[in-house]
Amino acid sequence: MRRAPGPEIVTGRQHLPTLTGLRFLAALVVFGYHAVILLAGSAEGLVRAVFDHGRLGVSFFFLLSGFIVTWAWRSGDTAGAFWRRRLARIYPSYLVALVAAAVVLRVVGPRPTAGVLGLNALLLQSWVPERSVFFGGNDVGWSLSCEAFFYAAFPALLAGLAKLDARARRVLQAVVVVLVVAVGIWAAATVPDDYFGAGGPTVFVAYVFPPVRALEFVLGITLALDLKEGRRLRVPWGAAVALAALAYTVARLVPTGLDFAAVTIVPFALLLQVAAQRDLDGRPTVFAHRWVVVLGEWSFCFYLVHRLVMLAVLHVSPPSGGVRGLAVLAGCFVLALAAAWLLHAAVEKPAYRRLRGRSRTTLPVSMRDVDTPV
Numbered sequence: 001m002r003r004a005p006g007p008e009i010v011t012g013r014q015h016l017p018t019l020t021g022l023r024f025l026a027a028l029v030v031f032g033y034h035a036v037i038l039l040a041g042s043a044e045g046l047v048r049a050v051f052d053h054g055r056l057g058v059s060f061f062f063l064l065s066g067f068i069v070t071w072a073w074r075s076g077d078t079a080g081a082f083w084r085r086r087l088a089r090i091y092p093s094y095l096v097a098l099v100a101a102a103v104v105l106r107v108v109g110p111r112p113t114a115g116v117l118g119l120n121a122l123l124l125q126s127w128v129p130e131r132s133v134f135f136g137g138n139d140v141g142w143s144l145s146c147e148a149f150f151y152a153a154f155p156a157l158l159a160g161l162a163k164l165d166a167r168a169r170r171v172l173q174a175v176v177v178v179l180v181v182a183v184g185i186w187a188a189a190t191v192p193d194d195y196f197g198a199g200g201p202t203v204f205v206a207y208v209f210p211p212v213r214a215l216e217f218v219l220g221i222t223l224a225l226d227l228k229e230g231r232r233l234r235v236p237w238g239a240a241v242a243l244a245a246l247a248y249t250v251a252r253l254v255p256t257g258l259d260f261a262a263v264t265i266v267p268f269a270l271l272l273q274v275a276a277q278r279d280l281d282g283r284p285t286v287f288a289h290r291w292v293v294v295l296g297e298w299s300f301c302f303y304l305v306h307r308l309v310m311l312a313v314l315h316v317s318p319p320s321g322g323v324r325g326l327a328v329l330a331g332c333f334v335l336a337l338a339a340a341w342l343l344h345a346a347v348e349k350p351a352y353r354r355l356r357g358r359s360r361t362t363l364p365v366s367m368r369d370v371d372t373p374v
Helices: 017-038 041-051 056-072 079-108 114-121 139-161 166-190 201-208 210-228 237-253 265-280 290-316 322-355
Strands: none
Touching: 017 041, 017 056, 017 265, 017 290, 017 322, 041 322, 056 139, 056 210, 056 265, 079 114, 079 139, 079 290, 079 322, 139 210, 139 290, 166 201, 166 210, 166 265, 201 210, 210 265, 237 265, 290 322
């Protein structure tokens, strides 16, 4: 890592469109991972070949979340202002999707209990070691429960991490990576290969439990602090993309548990920081294309609604293979994208503008400046 020439970067005002575009790619692989419930036969095999470990998109989200909230933080900002902006940004869309989940699950089942819905509404479901709770309600909401914990701790985390010098921060980054790998090794030794879908105590601790997933968030914070202070990685963009893609592919070959985050934590971190460096340098990437960025801005809502759309489609169309299965999958994607646009336009953007409040500091005026996907 080297220090960039010229003045230090002391503010996160610059847009990072490549990161916004990468958000949609991460949401897309999560979609593909869940989409196998719609398919059978050859169509299912084809989708599994590409997206069988799409849940790794959530790991990228957690890294990205720590990076972006740190990048958007201003000198003189307050914890209260930060928490209000995060609540305004996340909760209205989340709550609308949770209500939609209660309606959809009432028809397609299994119906969540009032207690599960209440824990979902309070963003506490990921603290309960029972699959019917942490994956209950709108099941993708477990990651938002983790994010709520991250946001609650963020001002204190940032205050502490910002005091570290470059050497201490590198040591911390290495410790975080070692801990993530250690959790993966422990999980791989404990969880049978077919056990993920059933949940269980190891899956809860290694995959769902907020303090464990906070390791990825903390690493994202340190990467943003490095970049704001002018330190850069000497990694070519093409190499960063190739390494992340290779790690994603290799994750299919390792035991369950190691594929939660251990295999991809370093490649995803490299991709994240190198992408941000490209944006700051004004060097284009395919992920910074206007329409990819638009999709990235919809990706949080897409993440919230895609499973509900799948369950509704599955209720009227049983799993199918071949061309018909792929056609159902494409139709489901279009419906989920349309629902995401509607939620983004009707709830996410107006709610954020009304609820974010004002601060004595100059805050970002664009959604994409403070956007985090999950």
